[in-house]
Amino acid sequence: MAATTKANSRKATVAGAIGNFIEWFDYSIYGFMAVTISTVFFPGDDPTAALLATFGVFALPVITRPLGGVVFARFGDRIGRKKTLALVLILMSASTGAIGLIPSYATIGVTAPILLILARIVQGFSAGGEYAGGAALIAESVPAKRRGLMVSLMPSSTGLGLLAGSLFSFVLAGALTADQLQSWGWRVGFLVAIPLGLVGLYIRLRLEETSAFQELAESDELASSPVKETLRTQLGNVGKVAGIALGQTVCYYVVLVYTPTFLRTELGYSPSDSLIATSLAIAVYVVTIPVAGHLSDRIGRKPLLFAGSVAMLVLIFPTFLIMEGASLPLIATLQVLAGGLALGCYTGPLVCTWVELFPTRVRYTGVSLGFNLSVIASVSSPFVLTWLISTTGSDLMPAWYVAIAVAISLLTLFVVPETAPAKGGHDHITPAADDEEATTPGRAGS
Known part of the structure; x- marks a missing residue:
């Protein structure tokens, strides 16, 4: 029994994380290839206008992702985590692969950006059900004493997908000429989603539903x-999730997704150099998250959340102030400190805190509503920042954007209870059997 429980915990962790990896690999490809995609689908004399159009399409999840979150959350709390996450993965992989197959504007005219918009709508809709479902799946399948560590692998897989996308884009930018990258090279990353999705679907369909x-x-x-029921009984917790998620999601998109474009278009760095600096920051982010998640199982979630948010506030302005005219090693160091260590420290215990706030019967819905509210401000950040910089001429706009979001999260933390079981937090989640024990799962929170 114990061996079975341990094996199922591992399978649930992999199943929860793999969809998240695929989602963010493809999101990052779009973000890192934004300049190239803008010329393929939105050609014109004004490169800023083309880039704004590209980021406008990137920001479509502002509308579709929250809607998908509501729809899939209902499925997840009614028919189960396993079936819902399988459906999410099918839609996500199909829509992402479709982006790689759309002909260019030069080939089919205005139909090309229309098809891109439709694919992004479906992609954003499916992504709305991924994060909350994967987090709930892992949290309900692992021992309580290791929940912070295991659930932290969800956001770590986000960073890993982003890192894979960054490295993939770096290799493409270095191996292909500008003409090759524009004609077909940018498509490869999106087409990879199809075989990755099939692997992920196989893993999820073999998974047991959570006890x-x-x-x-x-x-x-x-x-x-x-x-x-969530809006009637858990509205306060939905607001808390949205509040503490805001700083993380905005900082993530700005420092780890948007910055390569900022370095390239605003500061004049080459695509390869800008991706090198960001890739190092993402690598540190991926490693820092599980370390912070593990520590949160011992000392509690809130100390690390406070430390990470304060560090982000302290570092974000120096990061963007020093970037202009700085050497590449210094830029990479700044990104590592702000986007790797500080953001990673905050992210480690964050997702586990979300799932521990809600009872089982509305956990998928509660986390999905709160998280997707924060996404409204974060997914649109590349578009908003490109417009703000072009309008104001200030390269400090990204720093202000992040600082405001992080300040809101920091203030929200004061009303969020400590949820770690080791620190006396109220545990809504039925603890899975410990590795060395063979127990029958207890009653789920309701």
Whole structure:
């Protein structure tokens, strides 16, 4: 029994993380290839206008992602985590692969950007159900004493997908000429989503449903209307999730997704140099997250959340002030400190805090609503910042944008309770059996 529990915990962690990896690999490809994509789908005499159009399409999840979050959250709390996450992955992989197959504007005219918009709508819609579902799946499948570490692998897989996209873009930029990159090279990253999605789907379909959800289903205690129940009984916790998520999501998009474009278009660095600096920061981010998640199992979630948010506030202005005219090693160091260490410290315990705030019957819905609210401000950040910089002429706009978001998260932390079981936090999640024990899962929170 213990071996089975341990094996299922590992499978659940991989199943939860793999979809997240695929999502962010493809999101990052779009972000890192934004300048190239702008010339393929939005040609014109004004490169800023083309880039704004590209980032405008990138920001479509502002509308579609929250909607997808509501739809899939209802499925996740009604029919189960496993089936919902399988459907999410099918839609995500298909829509992402479709982007790589769309002909250019030069080939089919205005139909090209229209098809790109449609693919991004479906992609954003499916992504709305991925993060909350994967986090709930892992949290309900692992031992309570290691939950911070194991759930932290969700955001770590986000960084890993971003790192893979960054390195992939770096290799393409170095191996191909500008003409090759524009004619076909940019498509490769999107087409890779199809085989990756098939692997992820196979893993998810072989997974068992979580015992917490199964017990609610067997006792006929599933929420009949998860969204209504969440808004009626958990609205405060939804707001807390949105508040503490805002700083993380905005800093993530600005420092780790948008900065390569900023370095290239505003400061004149080559595509390869800008991707090198960002890739180093992402690598540190990926490693820092599970370290912080593990520490949160011992000392609590909130100390690390406070430390990370304060560090982000302290570092963000020096990062963008010093970038202009700085050497590449110095730029990389600044990104590592702000986007790697500080953001990683904050992110490590963050997602586990979200899932521990909600009872099982509305966990998927509660996390999805709160997280996707924060995405509204973060996904649109490349578009907003490109417009703000072109309008104001100030290269400090990214720093101000991040600082305001992080300040909101820091203030929200004061009303968020400590959720770590080791520190006396109220545990809504049925603890899975410890590795060395063979126990029958207890009653799920309701």
